[in-house]
Structure formats: C-alpha cells, structure tokens
Amino acid sequence: MKRQLDGFVWIGLGIALILALFLSPFASTSPDGLEKVAETKGFAEKGETWKFWKQAPLPDYNIPWIKNEKVSTALSGLIGTLAIFFIALGIGKLIKRTLTTKVILFIFFSSLISFSPTSTDAARPLRTDDAGTVEKGEFQLEASFEALRQDNHDREYGPSMALTYGLLKRMDLGIGSDYIFYHPKEGKRENGMADTELKLKYRWIDEQDWRPAFATTGTVKIPTASESKGLGSGKIDFHINTILTKNLSKKLVLHLNLGYTLIGEKHVNNELNYSMAAQFILTEKWALVGEVVGVNNLNGRHGDDPISGLLGTYYLITDKIIWDAGLEIGMSKAAPDFRLTTGLTLLFKP
Amino acid sequence: MHIPDGFLSHSINAATFVISSGACAYGVRRVNRNFGEREVPLMGVTAAFIFAAQMFNFPVAGGTSGHFLGSVFSSVLLGPWASLLIMTIVLVFQCLGFADGGLTAIGSNIFNMGVIGALGGYSIFIFLYTLFQKSRRGFFIALAISSWLSIVMGASAAAIELAISGTSPLKVALPAMAGIHAIIGIGEAIITSTAVSLILKTRPDLVSSYIKKGAPYEKTA
Numbered sequence: 168m169k170r171q172l173d174g175f176v177w178i179g180l181g182i183a184l185i186l187a188l189f190l191s192p193f194a195s196t197s198p199d200g201l202e203k204v205a206e207t208k209g210f211a212e213k214g215e216t217w218k219f220w221k222q223a224p225l226p227d228y229n230i231p232w233i234k235n236e237k238v239s240t241a242l243s244g245l246i247g248t249l250a251i252f253f254i255a256l257g258i259g260k261l262i263k264r265t266l267t268t269k270v271i272l273f274i275f276f277s278s279l280i281s282f283s284p285t286s287t288d289a290a291r292p293l294r295t296d297d298a299g300t301v302e303k304g305e306f307q308l309e310a311s312f313e314a315l316r317q318d319n320h321d322r323e324y325g326p327s328m329a330l331t332y333g334l335l336k337r338m339d340l341g342i343g344s345d346y347i348f349y350h351p352k353e354g355k356r357e358n359g360m361a362d363t364e365l366k367l368k369y370r371w372i373d374e375q376d377w378r379p380a381f382a383t384t385g386t387v388k389i390p391t392a393s394e395s396k397g398l399g400s401g402k403i404d405f406h407i408n409t410i411l412t413k414n415l416s417k418k419l420v421l422h423l424n425l426g427y428t429l430i431g432e433k434h435v436n437n438e439l440n441y442s443m444a445a446q447f448i449l450t451e452k453w454a455l456v457g458e459v460v461g462v463n464n465l466n467g468r469h470g471d472d473p474i475s476g477l478l479g480t481y482y483l484i485t486d487k488i489i490w491d492a493g494l495e496i497g498m499s500k501a502a503p504d505f506r507l508t509t510g511l512t513l514l515f516k517p
Numbered sequence: 518m519h520i521p522d523g524f525l526s527h528s529i530n531a532a533t534f535v536i537s538s539g540a541c542a543y544g545v546r547r548v549n550r551n552f553g554e555r556e557v558p559l560m561g562v563t564a565a566f567i568f569a570a571q572m573f574n575f576p577v578a579g580g581t582s583g584h585f586l587g588s589v590f591s592s593v594l595l596g597p598w599a600s601l602l603i604m605t606i607v608l609v610f611q612c613l614g615f616a617d618g619g620l621t622a623i624g625s626n627i628f629n630m631g632v633i634g635a636l637g638g639y640s641i642f643i644f645l646y647t648l649f650q651k652s653r654r655g656f657f658i659a660l661a662i663s664s665w666l667s668i669v670m671g672a673s674a675a676a677i678e679l680a681i682s683g684t685s686p687l688k689v690a691l692p693a694m695a696g697i698h699a700i701i702g703i704g705e706a707i708i709t710s711t712a713v714s715l716i717l718k719t720r721p722d723l724v725s726s727y728i729k730k731g732a733p734y735e736k737t738a
Contacts, residue, residue, distance in 0.1 A: 179562035183566040190573045195582035197580050198581060200701050201694070204694055207693070220613065223615055225616055228615050243615070246617065250610075250614070251564050251607065256557065262557075352601060
C-alpha cells in the first residue's frame with residue numbers, strides 16, 4: 168500500500184500551527200507535575216542554580232521585545248512549530264540518504280560543532296537575502312567555492328565571486344558571477360563562465376520596535392554563460408525581491424524573502440521565489456544559520472518545484488573578514504541532492 | 518516531565534545518555550530500512566504537532582498543570598522507532614531552542630519520554646491490542662491504557678533517577694511523581710484517543726498500527 172500524503176502534510180502542519188498560535192497562549196501557568204513535586208518535596212532550588220545552556224534563542228517560549236505575554240508565546244510557538252517541521256523533515260530525509268552523503272554530512276556537522284559564529288548582516292552562506300546594505304563608500308567582496316550534485320547524479324562545482332559597493336546610506340550595487348565545471352553522469356563534461364548578475368538593493372524602512380526592516384532588490388541576469396555548452400539560457404532574466412528582516416531577540420534574527428522572476432527564455436514559465444532564513448548568534452564571533460528556499464514555477468504542478476533547506480555557519484575572523492560554510496539539502500526531486508559551499512567575505516574601503 | 522539541569526547526578530545523566538543514544542542509533546537503522554520516501558514528511562508533521570500540543574498545559578488538581586506527551590500517539594502512527602526519533606528531536610529542540618529541559622539531563626529526558634514513553638508505551642499497546650484480538654474496540658482500549666501508562670511509567674522512571682541521584686528519596690519521589698502523573702495521564706489518554714480516532718476517520722492509511730480485518734500486516738519502523 169503506497170501512502171498518499173501530500174495534502175495531509177499541509178493540513179497536519181496547518182492544524183499544528185493553529186494549535187500553537189491559538190491554544191498555547193491560554194496554557195495553564197501552574198507548575199507541571201515534576202515542578203510541583205520538586206516544590207512540595209523541597210528540591211526545586213537545585214534545578215535553578217545550574218544552567219549549562221544559556222544560548223536558547225527563545226527561553227521559556229518568549230520573544231523578549233514583545234511586551235504582551237500571550238502574543239509573545241503564540242509567536243514563539245508558531246516559529247517553533249514551523250522550525251521543527253523542517254528539522255524533523257530534514258532529519259528524516261537524511262536518514263534515507265546513501266552512505267556517501269552521510270559521510271559528507273558527518274564531516275560537516277562535526278566541523279559545525281568544533282567551530283562556532285556573528286554580525287547580523289553577513290549574508291553568506293544563506294541564499295536568502297537580508298535587508299542590510301553595505302556601508303556607504305565601502306566595498307564587500309565575497310569569494311566562494313561550491314559543489315553540488317543533482318538528483319540525477321550530475322555534478323557541478325566551481326568558484327564564485329561577487330563585489331558590492333555601498334552607493335548611499337541605504338543603497339548598494341553588486342555584481343557577481345561563477346565559473347562552472349559541469350560533470351554529467353553520462354555525456355560530455357563542460358566548463359565555462361556562468362551568467363553574471365547585477366543587483367541593486369534599497370532599504371526603505373529601518374528596523375524599529377516591532378517593525379521589521381524592509382528592503383527591495385532588482386536583479387538583472389546578463390547571459391554571459393555559453394548557451395551551446397548548456398551552461399545558461401542565453402537570455403536576460405529580471406528578478407525583483409522583497410525582504411523583511413527582524414531581530415527576534417539578541418540571539419535570533421529572521422529574514423523573509425518573496426520575489427518574482429521574469430524568465431527571458433521562450434516557453435519557460437516565470438517563477439515565484441520564496442525563502443525564510445534564521446540566524447542564530449552563538450557568540451560574538453560565531454553564528455549558525457538555517458534556511459528554507461523554494462521556487463514555484465507557476466505551471467500548476469508541484470512535482471517539479473524545487474525546495475531545499477540549508478544549514479550553515481559563519482565565523483568573524485576579524486570585523487572585516489568573515490569565513491562561512493553551508494550545506495544545502497534538496498527536499499524535492501527538482502532540487503539538487505546536496506550543495507556544499509564555503510566562502511570568505513571581505514569588507515574594505517579603498 | 519522535562520527534567521532541568523541540576524536534579525540528576527552525572528552518573529545517571531551519563532548512563533541514560535548512553536542507553537538513549539544506543540536506542541536512537543538503532544532507531545535510525547530501523548527507520549532507514551523500513552521507511553519509504555512518503556513516510557518522511559509524516560515524521561515532520563508529527564513532530565510539529567507534538568511540539569505545538571506540548572505547549573498547551575492543561576490544569577489538573579491542586580494548582581498543577583500537565584501537557585500532552587505524544588509518544589504513544591506517534592508510535593501508533595509511524596512505529597515505535599520513528600516515534601523514539603521524533604521524541605528525541607522534539608526534546609533536543611525544546612532544550613536548545615526554548616531552555617525547556619536541561620542540557621545535561623537530555624539523556625534522561627529522552628530515556629523517560631522516548632525509550633520508556635515510545636518503545637515501552639508501544640510494547641504495552643501491541644500486547645493489549647493482541648490480547649483484544651485486534652478488534653476496533655480493543656484498539657482504542659489498548660491505546661488509552663498504553664498512553665496513560667506511558668506517562669505514569671515515564672514519571673516513575675524520573676522518580677527513580679531522582680532517587681538514585683540522591684535528590685529525593687524513592688519513597689517520597691515515586692508516589693508523588695506517579696500520583697500526579699496518574700492524573701495527567703488521563704489527559705494523555707483522552708488526547709491520544711481523540712486524535713487517533715480523528716485520523717482513522719479521515720485517513721486510516723496513516724495509522725500504521727491499525728489493522729483492518731483481513732488486511733496484510735504492514736511492517737513499520
């Protein structure tokens with residue numbers, strides 16, 4: 168018996184989110200069974216003096232800057248429910264993976280534990296954009312390397328470079344491109360320059376009190392990749408993106424993106440792009456990041472829409488040099504099996 | 518029932534950590550062998566549901582509250598080993614993200630609510646379900662009793678750990694913990710039975726442990 172689940176997954180998640188949002192604020196605040204026993208039997212004080220983990224982003228299911236306790240609990244419940252859905256889904260997918268993938272994952276996760284990351288505007292290794300812009304008159308250079316494997320075991324790897332300049336206090340302009348080595352499982356290997364992207368970002372609203380920061384970007388994809396080698400479409404694409412960034416607490420920053428891409432290639436649908444990312448600041452130098460990125464290619468079929476999740480880290484070597492690494496795992500057939508990326512971000516003034 | 522840091526001794530924390538990690542490692546093998554691509558999303562939804570439901574504390578007698586655990590619930594849907602992994606994910610997430618349950622006590626919490634709650638609870642469920650000859654009524658009786666027991670057994674295990682750690686003598690901790698959780702367990706039994714019966718009505722194919730008369734037994738993780 169093959170189980171059909173797709174609809175049920177979203178209904179079930181919807182029910183869980185509704186529970187978290189509307190029921191959790193009205194939970195009893197009385198001590199639970201163990202706490203009550205600890206109080207009446209006189210060992211409660213033992214538990215309060217000894218906390219090993221002080222990094223919880225939302226301690227006691229509260230968001231520090233929201234004064235209303237009920238709203239604060241409801242929102243932290245909503246965020247938690249959504250996050251654990253993707254975490255459990257990701258772990259489930261990982262368990263089903265092959266040995267090679269597991270070895271890569273093991274090495275990656277051990278390196279995550281042995282290192283640890285922090286500034287709130289480092290974008291890499293996330294694909295989700297944030298509302299921060301490069302300081303006026305300053306340059307930001309991002310150099311990175313990535314390797315990915317498609318679902319059909321075609322491999323791609325190569326270096327990338329992006330340069331961004333702070334034009335105004337709230338506006339920056341960036342240009343970036345990659346060099347791709349394309350190794351299909353069968354067929355001819357190719358390599359060459361990928362498409363080049365030119366991106367202008369403007370931040371309309373700064374973050375204040377409850378208000379998130381809001382920015383928009385406009386991106387033009389210039390077809391510098393060779394169409395005959397199959398590395399690009401040879402046509403210009405336009406992409407607009409809206410970005411919300413909100414510091415939920417000193418330790419947790421959320422970014423939301425919603426965008427639309429006009430694809431230049433004929434007979435290819437335009438795309439709706441969405442993503443959600445979280446930055447979890449562990450220490451002054453160290454942060455963990457995670458995101459879910461998805462595309463809806465507006466053809467009415469969900470089977471060929473890529474969705475993937477990324478886990479990563481960045482480390483401030485100095486204030487102006489940031490190292491990062493990330494691992495992206497495909498959650499649908501159309502997304503790459505996995506993508507590993509690592510890079511350096513340099514900030515400098517001429 | 519989430520034990521904070523400081524209640525348990527290092528030796529208890531270490532011992533339960535070893536047992537829990539061993540059980541989880543075997544659980545990963547079982548899930549890897551028996552799960553299809555389709556069951557994986559159900560694991561995500563179940564974890565999300567359990568996390569959300571655990572946030573809702575309902576009041577019980579004498580200024581005390583309790584909340585849903587969900588270990589038998591997820592066992593009945595996905596099998597005990599997947600349920601153990603789900604409980605582990607939920608507990609680690611609550612500990613690291615929300616400071617709910619201590620980091621040093623994570624092994625004990627997984628042991629009480631995962632190993633005892635899911636593996637123990639499911640064993641009792643299957644025993645009773647077989648005893649009732651796999652009838653529909655037997656399914657729900659087994660479900661209610663095993664989910665009630667999962668809470669009482671988990672709480673008793675916590676009491677024994679507290680006693681071995683020298684935090685509270687067994688003759689004090691065990692009756693107190695088992696007593697209050699015998700009441701909280703009623704809530705567990707009601708929520709588990711209601712939720713499973715709703716799923717059985719709408720999507721019976723998702724409840725892997727429910728066997729229709731004459732249907733072949735489907736192996737679960």
